[in-house]
Amino acid sequence: MNAQKMKIGILGTGTVGRGLAGKLTQLGHDVVMGTRDVASTLAVSKPDLFGEPPFSDWHKKNQKIRLDTFVKAAAHGEMVINATRGTVSLDVLRIAGAENLNGKVILDVANELDFSKGMPPRSLAKDEESLGERIQKAFPETQVVKSLNTMRASVMVDPAAVANGDHTVFVSGNDAGAKRVVVELLQSFGWKDVIDLGDITSARGTEMLLPVWLRLWGTLGTPDFNFKIARNLKRLWDRTSQSRQIIK
Amino acid sequence: MNAQKMKIGILGTGTVGRGLAGKLTQLGHDVVMGTRDVASTLAVSKPDLFGEPPFSDWHKKNQKIRLDTFVKAAAHGEMVINATRGTVSLDVLRIAGAENLNGKVILDVANELDFSKGMPPRSLAKDEESLGERIQKAFPETQVVKSLNTMRASVMVDPAAVANGDHTVFVSGNDAGAKRVVVELLQSFGWKDVIDLGDITSARGTEMLLPVWLRLWGTLGTPDFNFKIARNLKRLWDRTSQSRQIIK
Numbered sequence: 081m082n083a084q085k086m087k088i089g090i091l092g093t094g095t096v097g098r099g100l101a102g103k104l105t106q107l108g109h110d111v112v113m114g115t116r117d118v119a120s121t122l123a124v125s126k127p128d129l130f131g132e133p134p135f136s137d138w139h140k141k142n143q144k145i146r147l148d149t150f151v152k153a154a155a156h157g158e159m160v161i162n163a164t165r166g167t168v169s170l171d172v173l174r175i176a177g178a179e180n181l182n183g184k185v186i187l188d189v190a191n192e193l194d195f196s197k198g199m200p201p202r203s204l205a206k207d208e209e210s211l212g213e214r215i216q217k218a219f220p221e222t223q224v225v226k227s228l229n230t231m232r233a234s235v236m237v238d239p240a241a242v243a244n245g246d247h248t249v250f251v252s253g254n255d256a257g258a259k260r261v262v263v264e265l266l267q268s269f270g271w272k273d274v275i276d277l278g279d280i281t282s283a284r285g286t287e288m289l290l291p292v293w294l295r296l297w298g299t300l301g302t303p304d305f306n307f308k309i310a311r312n313l314k315r316l317w318d319r320t321s322q323s324r325q326i327i328k
Numbered sequence: 329m330n331a332q333k334m335k336i337g338i339l340g341t342g343t344v345g346r347g348l349a350g351k352l353t354q355l356g357h358d359v360v361m362g363t364r365d366v367a368s369t370l371a372v373s374k375p376d377l378f379g380e381p382p383f384s385d386w387h388k389k390n391q392k393i394r395l396d397t398f399v400k401a402a403a404h405g406e407m408v409i410n411a412t413r414g415t416v417s418l419d420v421l422r423i424a425g426a427e428n429l430n431g432k433v434i435l436d437v438a439n440e441l442d443f444s445k446g447m448p449p450r451s452l453a454k455d456e457e458s459l460g461e462r463i464q465k466a467f468p469e470t471q472v473v474k475s476l477n478t479m480r481a482s483v484m485v486d487p488a489a490v491a492n493g494d495h496t497v498f499v500s501g502n503d504a505g506a507k508r509v510v511v512e513l514l515q516s517f518g519w520k521d522v523i524d525l526g527d528i529t530s531a532r533g534t535e536m537l538l539p540v541w542l543r544l545w546g547t548l549g550t551p552d553f554n555f556k557i558a559r560n561l562k563r564l565w566d567r568t569s570q571s572r573q574i575i576k
Contacts, residue, residue, distance in 0.1 A: 306557075
């Protein structure tokens with residue numbers, strides 16, 4: 081499998097799914113987006129809870145991108161991206177079916193947020209077991225890579241939009257080959273500083289970044305920011321074999 | 329109260345307490361460090377769990393800095409710094425006594441980490457109630473400000489040691505005046521990018537940064553790094569009244 085021209089299934093049709101679908105299509109990948117019920121998703125006529133326009137509005141401008149069921153999108157993908165809300169991700173992946181996921185890289189970009197008590201939502205993340213780990217356990221024949229869950233959707237696919245791209249994206253996962261594919265994809269989006277945090281348990285750390293991210297959005301008055309891991313480059317050059325940093 | 333030449337009580341004699349005591353004394357503040365039992369602290373002759381040399385070794389080189397009980401250190405301070413392990417902070421503050429804390433700023437730099445299962449320790453932080461909030465609730469007549477809990481001790485007092493100081497420190501607290509005093513202190517250490525996240529509930533976000541910090545230490549092979557919030561400065565200049573950023 082190669083990061084160039086992949087078949088990719090994206091589960092989820094919200095802001096994150098749309099942003100990734102648009103960029104991946106633009107880069108020449110063959111994308112199918114998956115949803116629970118195609119007719120219902122297309123029938124939505126009002127903006128969602130976050131003010132995001134209906135899917136059909138977006139789809140009119142992105143007609144090349146097919147919309148199908150979770151099952152069909154997963155079956156289509158050589159890589160499957162979990163861009164659903166974290167609180168329903170495991171259910172959605174079960175609907176998609178292990179038989180359509182096994183042997184594939186699952187790029188998990190989701191966060192578990194509880195919106196039931198208003199904004200900002202409460203993060204369910206703890207230093208015990210991340211969503212990424214639970215997905216890996218539930219689908220042991222897949223290679224789960226957690227990434228891109230620590231910034232807004234538009235920055236995920238266009239890092240240069242913030243501080244000329246001088247900031248960091250993390251990857252966590254048990255399989256080195258799967259992480260390599262994801263890192264190549266991230267580089268194709270323009271990411272320059274990719275830090276491999278280690279195995280999938282390290283997703284606990286990135287999932288736990290959400291509460292400070294949400295506060296920063298409020299304080300800075302914009303979601304156009306990101307975490308950068310500031311460090312002394314000279315010392316790091318000696319350690320590039322240990323970590324997958326790409327330093328300009 | 330003024331950030332210049334304060335009487336400061338520091339609770340805790342570990343790496344963080346020592347680093348802060350040394351820097352604050354160097355800046356002309358009048359520091360008393362507090363410990364549970366002075367004789368026991370001075371009697372320690374072996375490095376601690378983290379390889380930190382015994383307190384007495386450090387104290388020989390820092391004889392101007394007095395060591396006393398938690399009670400005496402708190403009573404001494406116009407500001408009191410909680411530099412104890414987060415899992416014992418509330419106990420220590422109760423020993424120090426509300427009567428020695430009331431009306432004062434408590435700068436809380438602690439994190440709740442469970443070392444019982446080896447390294448890296450597990451963070452107990454959740455998006456429910458931070459240690460900072462629990463301290464504020466237990467001592468309602470104090471002004472708790474959470475800060476400096478997101479980087480190693482040496483970087484707290486010498487931000488220029490990492491990436492020429494181009495990275496971020498956060499403050500959280502309910503009292504604007506107390507935060508102003510802390511921000512002035514941070515600036516006197518050399519901090520240039522101080523972000524006021526809001527009230528003390530925002531300490532949940534910074535306390536939850538520890539798991540990714542600990543993973544980064546492992547991945548990068550050094551604790552000499554820090555979080556920087558990368559953003560587009562032009563847009564932020566318009567918002568400086570909302571947030572307490574100090575941008576070069």
